Amino acid sequence: MKTLVVYYSFEGNTQFAAEQIAQKLGADVLKLKAENEPPRNFLKFLAGGKSVIRGEKAYLDRFDEDPAEYDLIVIGTPIWAGRITPAVREFALEHPFEGKKVGLFACSASGEAAPALDNLRSLLSGNEVAATLSLRNPLKYANKTAIQIDQFVNELLRAL
Numbered sequence: 001m002k003t004l005v006v007y008y009s010f011e012g013n014t015q016f017a018a019e020q021i022a023q024k025l026g027a028d029v030l031k032l033k034a035e036n037e038p039p040r041n042f043l044k045f046l047a048g049g050k051s052v053i054r055g056e057k058a059y060l061d062r063f064d065e066d067p068a069e070y071d072l073i074v075i076g077t078p079i080w081a082g083r084i085t086p087a088v089r090e091f092a093l094e095h096p097f098e099g100k101k102v103g104l105f106a107c108s109a110s111g112e113a114a115p116a117l118d119n120l121r122s123l124l125s126g127n128e129v130a131a132t133l134s135l136r137n138p139l140k141y142a143n144k145t146a147i148q149i150d151q152f153v154n155e156l157l158r159a160l
């Protein structure tokens with residue numbers, strides 16, 4: 001069984017979670033990098049929020065991984081303005097795959113991630129979503145995050 005963990009992370013929280021999930025699943029890792037990102041200052045909320053609300057396209061760096069080669073694909077995104085990030089949306093839209101088991105996770109500061117995960121699920125119709133996970137500030141709440149990740153990974157493994 002081959003597993004790929006795909007994620008975008010602007011400030012490290014999603015990366016922190018993705019690396020733990022990948023390690024537990026023995027997965028390959030694809031870190032999405034976008035050429036157009038918000039500035040790394042207080043304007044990030046304005047720019048990032050605007051980009052998701054307007055549905056702006058993310059220009060992803062090229063990558064070699066082919067989702068078609070994997071049985072299980074785990075996708076992680078930060079929550080921006082209540083939604084998935086442009087980078088993860090772009091990946092789902094422009095690198096479509098079908099017939100896979102999928103795990104979805106999102107990292108937010110305090111907000112509700114379920115609607116964003118539902119949206120991501122709808123972009124991936126044709127696949128079976130085996131588990132979802134919403135994390136709050138994983139870098140800050142590392143112990144709680146580790147427990148949640150264990151549950152998520154176990155759910156994924158049970159679905160295989």
Ligand SMILES: Cc1cc2nc3c(=O)[nH]c(=O)nc-3n(C[C@H](O)[C@H](O)[C@H](O)COP(=O)(O)O)c2cc1C
Nearest residue numbers: 009010011012013014048078081082108109110111
């Ligand atoms: C542009 C932008 C918009 C955000 N919008 C939300 C939001 O709507 N709700 C929320 O709870 N957190 C929001 N956050 C916080 C991030 O979702 C949270 O810090 C997440 O853990 C960041 O993941 P990362 O460190 O992998 O980038 C936002 C952060 C940014 C930069």
